[in-house]
Amino acid sequence: MAGFLLRRAGGILATLLVTSLAVFGSVHLAPGDPATFLLGGRSASPEAVAAIEAQYHLDDPLPVQYVKWAGGVLTGDLGRSVQFRQDVADLILARLPTTLWLVGYAALLIVLVGLTLGALAALRPGAVDRLVLVGTGVATATPAFVAAIGLVSLFSVRLGWFPAFGNGSGLGGRISHLTLPAVALALTFTGLLARVTRASMLEELGRDHVEVARSRGIPGSAVVRRHVLRNALGPITTVTGTVVAGLLVATSIVETAFGLSGIGQLLVGSVTVKDFPVVQAVSLLVVLAFACVNLLVDLVHPLIDPRLSHAKGAAS
Incomplete structure (x- = not known):
């Protein structure tokens, strides 16, 4: 286990390194200039532009800028936002709770509804x-922004059941404000998980040991619980982990549509004005979340199917 964790930690660090290089290079090579945003469209002398670029180290060669930024990240300094004139770490910490609430709410809906529909089918x-199958097909094919428009039109404008914008305050207010965004975010992934659950359970239902268990008079609920659902949890767990990690990326569309001040909206606004430090920090955070969720799934798999741990031990 110690060796496995060390190898996965090394893989996560390598992934973060490659991702940081890719994000840093793509953001800086894209057209546009942060100095233009800082000037607010006003004309300025070359000396003023040079002073702004020197303040944010934009006049350094790209390798030098990357080394300075990476060194700051290793010490906990994510840089200073060009757009907000604040530390990036403070911006992320202020907006992170909203995104975590949204992701947690959507993940709960995906797991409960997706597993239930898949098992029922x-x-x-x-x-x-x-x-x-028809319902999950429609859900899977519906983009999050289309679902957001439909939900706001029906449940906010016509029925007035839920608010359309804002984060809300307090537990009840937060849940009320995040219900429609969570549904819009979860819709596509719920259909995906339901279909995977259905396919995995159908495969297990056709196994010989399931037929033997039924022929021995074991109640159907016990057969499903002990022999079908547990053996089907392998691919279901893998897809669930990928879906939950992918929610962090999908939040950008939903948060923008519902006016939520979360990480996703921060990323969209920062890309627009080429706020380099914010884009790089949020991108690394998303990649780190992906890697950690995948690691957690790998750790859970042997608990679901002990044969995986035995196979690893025999291979080593």
């Missing part, structure tokens, strides 16, 4: 299965 062939 696998265990109820016929009309129920076809209905779930």
